Every structure is written in structure tokens, then in C-alpha cells.
Amino acid sequence: MTEQEAVLWLEGELGVSRETMDALKTFVAFLKREGSSQNLISASTLDHIWARHIVDSAQLLQFLDHAPATTRWLDLGSGAGFPGLIIALLTDYNVTLVESRARRIDYLLRAVEMLDLTRRVHVAGVTLERLETAPYSVISARAFAPLPKLFDLAERFATNKTLWLLPKGRIADQEWQDAQGVWDGNFQVMKSITDQDAGILVGTLSGHRQIKAAAATQGQRP
Structure with missing residues (x-):
């Protein structure tokens, strides 16, 4: 995907307004x-x-089905601001x-201040371990941690309805296969539109296998 194709995709596929495109351009210049x-x-x-970072982030919105404004x-690990x-x-x-x-x-x-997002965007300047537990509708992470560690750290912020959107590059399939030995969930590997060899893990997590098994065993005791 070229830079021009990236801009056209944002305008055509996502319907990004001129005002928002201007904000994106302001952010790119700042970056x-x-x-x-x-x-x-x-x-x-x-x-x-525009292709490697802006559209690579924006494409995650394709996996949300009419999410409300209260989402x-x-x-996790926002770094330069992608994708959050x-x-x-x-x-x-x-x-x-x-x-x-x-x-x-x-x-x-x-x-965040420059883009006038202070009312809706919170920069949590802490490690994830120190972040206060609360439920979220969507959890994203781009190059944050291997999947088992990511789930270990972030499961407490999810419900069984939380949508996980995890760009994992060319190892997406392998990471999910490896994680299934420990974690239960319903995930699909979706193709990235910016790199046909890259995958995005999209799905929900239902829990740690050992914890679920222990709970089920305790529930069966007389």
C-alpha cells in the first residue's frame, strides 16, 4: 500500500472527514x-x-460492529500512539x-493536548501492573508482549465480551496456537490490509485453563 493509497483508503473505506484528515496530518507532522x-x-x-502506522492502526475499526460512543x-504499550x-x-x-x-x-x-483530546483520552503513565483494574470494551496491543504474557497481564481488564485486537505480524497464527495450551478463547487471525503476510488476532478471551479447571473441580466437591 502506497501513501496515496493509504489516504484514499481512510477517506473511502472509513469515510474519514476532511477535519479529521487535517488532525491526522497535524499528528503526523508532530510525530x-x-x-x-x-x-x-x-x-x-x-x-x-500513513500506510505502516496510520492505516495499520485504523484498520482495527473494521472489526467492531456498531460500537457505541461509550466504548x-x-x-497497551502505546509508544508513539499506535493504535490508541x-x-x-x-x-x-x-x-x-x-x-x-x-x-x-x-x-x-x-x-493529546495538541489534538484537543483531553476529555476522552487518558494517558496512564504507569506499568500495566500498576494500572487500576476496570473493565474495558476493547483491548489493543501492538508489539507489547508475547501472547501468554499479554493475557497474564491484561486479563483483569477484560470481560468475556471484551474484544481483543492484537496485531501480531507474521507470527499471529503460531502465537495463538501456542497460547491455546494455557488460555481458552475464541480468536481468528485476520489479514492485515497493509501487509498480506501479517495477521491480526481478533476475538474474545474466556479464561485461563488451569484456573477454570480448578474452579470446576471445587464446584463438584460434595
């Missing part, structure tokens, strides 16, 4: 300026930001960006 002083994204993707979205900050720009959702690195926290706080 490039900040990138000169800290390594926010790979240098090899600087000339492909609460938790983005892009989701916030494209929707009316309440988005929590989890980031523990000091310079990234400062960057995200300034980006």
Missing part, C-alpha cells in the same frame, strides 16, 4: 518533529507513516493509553 529527538518509530518507516478502549491515539482521532471512544517510559509519556500528553 516527525518529535522523532528527530527520540526513536518513536523505525527510521525505515518514516516515508511510509472504553484500552491500548489514531483510534481516538477517528472515533468518539474513551481511550486509555498505557505507557511507562517517561519520554513517551511526555510525548503522548503533549499530543
